[in-house]
Amino acid sequence: MSGTFVQEFEALSTAATTESPDWLEPVRRSAMERFARTGFPPARDEEWRFTPIAPIAQGSWRPAGSTPAEVSRAELAPFMFGHAEWATMVFVNGAYSEGLSAIGELPAGVRIGSLSEALRADGALLERHLTRHAPIEGSPFTALNTAFLREGGLVYVPAGVDLARPVHLVFVTTADAGGTVTHPRNLLVFERGARASIIESYVTLAPGQTYWTNPVTEVAVGAGSWVEHTRIQRESERAYHIGLTQVDQQRDSHYRAFSLAMGGALARHNLHVRLNDENIETLMYGLYLTRGEQLVDNHTAIYHDQPNCRSWEVYKGVLDGRSRGVFNGKVFVKPEAQKTDAKQTNRNVLLGDHARVDTKPQLEIFADDVKCTHGATVGKLDEVALFYARSRGLPAAAAERLLLYAFAAEVVDEVALAPVKIELDRLILERLGGF
Amino acid sequence: MLEIRNLHATAGDKEILRGIDLTVNTGEVHAVMGPNGSGKSTLAQVLAGHPAYVVTEGSVFYEGQDLLDLEPEERAQAGLFLAFQYPVEIPGVSNAYFLRAAYNEIRKARGLEEVDSMDFLDLLEEKLKVVEWGPEIMSRAVNSGFSGGEKKRNEILQMAVLQPRLAILDETDSGLDIDALRIVAAGVNTLRRPDNATIVVTHYQRLLNYIVPDYVHVLSAGRIVRSGGKELALELEARGYEWLEEGVEAAS
Numbered sequence: 001m002s003g004t005f006v007q008e009f010e011a012l013s014t015a016a017t018t019e020s021p022d023w024l025e026p027v028r029r030s031a032m033e034r035f036a037r038t039g040f041p042p043a044r045d046e047e048w049r050f051t052p053i054a055p056i057a058q059g060s061w062r063p064a065g066s067t068p069a070e071v072s073r074a075e076l077a078p079f080m081f082g083h084a085e086w087a088t089m090v091f092v093n094g095a096y097s098e099g100l101s102a103i104g105e106l107p108a109g110v111r112i113g114s115l116s117e118a119l120r121a122d123g124a125l126l127e128r129h130l131t132r133h134a135p136i137e138g139s140p141f142t143a144l145n146t147a148f149l150r151e152g153g154l155v156y157v158p159a160g161v162d163l164a165r166p167v168h169l170v171f172v173t174t175a176d177a178g179g180t181v182t183h184p185r186n187l188l189v190f191e192r193g194a195r196a197s198i199i200e201s202y203v204t205l206a207p208g209q210t211y212w213t214n215p216v217t218e219v220a221v222g223a224g225s226w227v228e229h230t231r232i233q234r235e236s237e238r239a240y241h242i243g244l245t246q247v248d249q250q251r252d253s254h255y256r257a258f259s260l261a262m263g264g265a266l267a268r269h270n271l272h273v274r275l276n277d278e279n280i281e282t283l284m285y286g287l288y289l290t291r292g293e294q295l296v297d298n299h300t301a302i303y304h305d306q307p308n309c310r311s312w313e314v315y316k317g318v319l320d321g322r323s324r325g326v327f328n329g330k331v332f333v334k335p336e337a338q339k340t341d342a343k344q345t346n347r348n349v350l351l352g353d354h355a356r357v358d359t360k361p362q363l364e365i366f367a368d369d370v371k372c373t374h375g376a377t378v379g380k381l382d383e384v385a386l387f388y389a390r391s392r393g394l395p396a397a398a399a400e401r402l403l404l405y406a407f408a409a410e411v412v413d414e415v416a417l418a419p420v421k422i423e424l425d426r427l428i429l430e431r432l433g434g435f
Numbered sequence: 436m437l438e439i440r441n442l443h444a445t446a447g448d449k450e451i452l453r454g455i456d457l458t459v460n461t462g463e464v465h466a467v468m469g470p471n472g473s474g475k476s477t478l479a480q481v482l483a484g485h486p487a488y489v490v491t492e493g494s495v496f497y498e499g500q501d502l503l504d505l506e507p508e509e510r511a512q513a514g515l516f517l518a519f520q521y522p523v524e525i526p527g528v529s530n531a532y533f534l535r536a537a538y539n540e541i542r543k544a545r546g547l548e549e550v551d552s553m554d555f556l557d558l559l560e561e562k563l564k565v566v567e568w569g570p571e572i573m574s575r576a577v578n579s580g581f582s583g584g585e586k587k588r589n590e591i592l593q594m595a596v597l598q599p600r601l602a603i604l605d606e607t608d609s610g611l612d613i614d615a616l617r618i619v620a621a622g623v624n625t626l627r628r629p630d631n632a633t634i635v636v637t638h639y640q641r642l643l644n645y646i647v648p649d650y651v652h653v654l655s656a657g658r659i660v661r662s663g664g665k666e667l668a669l670e671l672e673a674r675g676y677e678w679l680e681e682g683v684e685a686a687s
Contacts, residue, residue: 383486388523391483392537392593393511393544402528402536406576409527 021123031146061181068092081423094182109158133218134246152185163196177211184215190225212240223250235263251277261288268297286315290323297326304337317348319355333365340370442493453657469654479605483517512544516599518590531573562595584615591622608642620645640672
C-alpha cells in the first residue's frame, strides 16, 4: 500500500520541483522514505489502540486534482459565518481557490495566502518554520503529509501586530472528492507580541462521500503573543480525517484552542503543544458530538518543558447511537518545569445505550513542586436536572436538549471571538435538534 | 382541587409514604409539617412526578384528572408547580432563556401563542418586583453559583412567572436568613389568589408566621397523624414532634 504513495510521490516530484525551494525537496523525500519504511501504524500500536485505521490503510486513495472543482459562493455561504471583512482562504478538494478566497488589505508585513504561492515567493520565511515544528517521526500520517506537502494556508503576523480581522481557512470537499486523499499543510506564525484569531474549518458539500483528509497545521506562537485557534471538523460522516495541530509556544504567550468535531466516519485530531519557555498559558477546549457509527478521537499532548506555566484543558463529548469517542490526554512535566499548573478534564454524556467512550489521562510528571490534576467522567444526563426542567413544563425531549446544550455551552463559552461562539452555538443546537 | 387518597410511595425498596389522605380546595393554604424522614418532601416530589419514587397504592386527583397518569411536564402545564428544596444548577443556560422556554411550553400546551423575548422581558420586569430583584439576575445561568437564598428566590420568581394553580413549596425556608425568608414569604403571599392553592412543606413553624396557613397537617412515618388549624403549628413549636410520634406507636 505504501508503494502506491511512493509512485505518486515520484511522479509529483519530477513534475513540481521547480515550484519549491531547494531545501524542501530533501525534507519531503526523507518523509516519504520514512513512511515507506514504517507504513501505517499497526493495530497493536498503543497510540492507535482504540482507533481502527484499517479502512484508511487498506483503502486505495487517489490524489485529488490540482485544479479546484467548481463551487459557487452560494454553496459555501453556510460555512462562512464570519463577517465579510474577515480574511478567508478557501481550498476546494485541497486546491486553493483564489476566486472564492478574500484576503483584503493587510497591515504591513502580514502575509496571508496559499502555501503554494508562499513556496514560490517566501521560501526563506518558510524555511524557518515549515516542517520545523511537526516532526515526521511523530506519526506516519505526519510523514505522509510532509511527503505530499504542496498546499494549505499560510498566516504570518509580524512582531507587535494585532491582526484585528480573524482569518478563516476553509477546506471544503465536493462530490469530486470521492476516493481521494488530500494533505493540507498549514503554517501559522505569530512573532513577538502579535495577536490573532484563526479559524480552521473542514467542511463538505458532499455529506455522503468517502474521502480522506490528512491535514497538518504547524503553529509558532512567539513571545508575548496571543492566539486563539478554533478548529471546526464537519467532514462527511463517511469520510476519514486524521489531523495534527502542532504548537510551539514561547515565553509569556497565550494560546487558546477550541476544537469541535462532528464529522467523519473516523476522525482523529492530535493536538500537541510544547511550552518552550516560562510564564506561558495554554487553554485547550474541545467538544465532540457523534452519532450513528461515528468514531471521533482526540489525542492531546502538552509538554511542560519549562517552569511557571499553566495549562488548562476541558474536552467534552455527547455520544449518540452506536458511536464511539476516544480521548487521550498526555501531560508531560519535565524535572525543571517547577510550579507547573496543569488541569485536565474529560466529560462525556452517552445518549445511546450502545455508545461508548475510551478515555485515558496520561500524566508523566518529573518535577515535584507542581499542581497537576485530571478527571474523567462518562455517564448519562443527570436525572434530577431532567426532572427539574420537566417540572417547569419542558417536554422530556426538550429538557434533554436543553441540558445537553448546557453541557456543551460550558466549553463553547470559553471561545473569545463572539461570531465564532455564535456559530458554534448554532451548530450545536442544529445537531441537538433545537429546543 | 387536589384529592389524595391512601397514597403509598416507595424509593427503592423502602416505603416512605404509607397512606396519605389530603384534600386541598382552591383558595386554601395547607402546611405539611413533620420531623426529618417523615415523608413530607417525598409527598411534594411525588405530586410533581419525581422519577425516583414509585406510587404503589392510592390515588391523586387534581382538578378532576388522575395526576399520577401525567408526566412531570404535563403536571406543570396543568398548573402544578414545585418549588424545589434543592434547585438544580444549569450552567450555560441563562435564567431568562430557561424561564421563557418554560413559560412558552406551558402556553403552547394551553393553546396560547408563544411570547417573543421582548414581550417576555416586559412581563419579567413586573415579576422581578415580587422577589425584589433587578434584571441582572436574568442573564446569569440558572441557579449557577447562586447562594442558597438566591436559589430559593429564583424558585419564587419562576412561580411568579408560571402562575401555577397549585404551588407546592418544599422546605423553601430551609437555609434562609431572615431577610430572604421575608422576601420569599412576601412573594408567596403576593401570588395568593382565591382561585389557586398552596401547600407549604416545612420543618419549622417560623415560615408560617409569614405565610399563614388555613390548615396544618403533621406527617409522621409516612402518614398524616394530626390535622388542625394554624394553632397546631404553634403547639408543635412549643412541644416538638415527639408527642405525636408516640401517638403513632400507641395507635399501631
